[in-house]
Amino acid sequence: MARGSFKSKFGVIAAVGGSVVGLGNIWRFPYIAGENGGGAFLLVYICVSLLVAVPILLGELILGRQTKTNSFGAFRAMTAPKKTLWPAVGLLGIISAFLIASFYMVISGWGVEFLALSIIDRFNGQSAAEIQQNLSAFIASGWKPMIYMAVFVAANYVISLLGVEKGIEKFTKFLMPLMIVLIGIIMLNSLSLPNAMEGVKFLFVPDFSKITPQVVLMAVGQAFFSLTLGIGAMIIYGSYVKEDVNLYHTAAAVAICDVVVAILSGLAIFPAVFSFGINPTSGPDLVFITLPNLFQQMAGGYFLSVLFFFIIVVAAITSSLSLVEVVTSFINEELKLSRKKAATIAVVAITASAALCAYSMIPDSAVKVAGMSLFDLFDSITTKYTMPLGGLLTCIFVGWVIEKRILRKQLTNNGGLGRSALRIYMTASFIIRYLAPIVIVLIFLDVLNII
Ligand code: PHE
Secondary structure (H helix, E strand, O other), X not given: OOXXXXXXXXXXXXHHHHHHOOHHHHHHHHHHHHHOOOHHHHHHHHHHHHHHHHHHHHHHHHHHHHHOOOHHHHHHHHHOOOOOOOHHHHHHHHHHHHHHHHHHHHHXXXXXXXXXXXXXXXXXXXXXXXXXXXXXXXXHHOHHHHHHXXXXXXXXXXXXXXXXXXXXXXXXXXXXXXXXHHHHHHHHHHHOOOOHHHHHHHHHOOOHHHOOHHHHHHHHHHHHHHOOOOOXXXXXXXXXXXXXXXXXXXXXXXXXXHHHHHHHHHHHHHHHHHHHOOOOOOHHHHHHHHHHHXXXXXXXXXXXXXXXXXXXXXXXXXXXXXXXXXXXXXXXXXXXXXXXXXXXXXXXXXXXXXXXXXXXXXXXXXXXXXXEEHHHHHHHHHHHHHHHHXXXXXHHHHHHHOOHHHHHHHHHOOOOOOHHHHHHHHHHHHHHHHHHHHHHHHHHHHHOOOO
């Protein structure tokens, strides 16, 4: 099958960046940082992103560009003709992608609702407490989040059927930069509120006593979630990257962009959180209750609010597309169904599971596992366990199982990148082989109380 590829280098960064930058940065980062100690969390998060996440991102891109196939097939192609268990890592990723999609679609649906409410100017005059109450009532209705979720999934379906270049590249190229500018404007407004410095301190001044194994695990989970790692999505993106693109630059640019957007959104949220007296540990609704309040205080707030929630929805779509793509390309290429059929099956299954997730978020819903909603359960299984495990195995695979010559070829573009690329290859292969796997194993052992 002929595979498409991204047209320009910027297109690659924008498309990979489009998958990476999404609700994970704007919605999940602030609330997880808020629940896990602010500055202490940020510090660990940056370290983990650089030491562990970037090498794994690089490893996945290498695998994808080398094999030009889906994540399951990539592990098989690299070990063929031997039959090994490695393709199971691809399968683990597909399961993670499915579970993440289930709750990601629901939160994206919240984004669609907030866009609709912004357009009709519903937040005008509402206090943070009122906005919070309305959001709780929305969640408790059960069916409303399902409808918004369905609208969002339908948009995914249409774009996914349009194909890679037309579907993804066009969108992200100009909306991503626009999003960063907009978050910057919101941040400046947030910083100018009374008591804003409290929020800045909360985010930047680490209280080292708060760094516990649990916080480290949450930071690893956030880094994996935010960089879309350990589920094979980046293997698929790698398969669309042309031979002359410098993978190391791509990985570094994407990771930096990801961390910067997370910090920018932290700086947009926390000063406002402290200024309005919102609790930083409010959980998943933190961003949704803080921002509408902030927009009310800003010049041109109505316009900015509509634009912002529009961009949030687009950022969510560019990310959710890669979740759908992981499932679709597996069905398409491995189960040998047409792309259209594959996308349809993926979308129907994800919608059903997402509807269950939305239903289980109703406070006294019957669908709870050990007192947890499916949203909490799926989030916790994927970010704490399956993504880091998938990432660890990918790293070991790229570092130890595939031939070194392939690693070298991919990192130096077959020698085309000159001498400096050789040094990068040496460093990267050391990190991929030793540092990153050891750090992940240590974190797992620490959390499991073994060391
Ligand atoms: N990285 C995406 C974000 O930050 C979320 C995501 C996770 C997308 C896993 C795909 C797979 O929003």
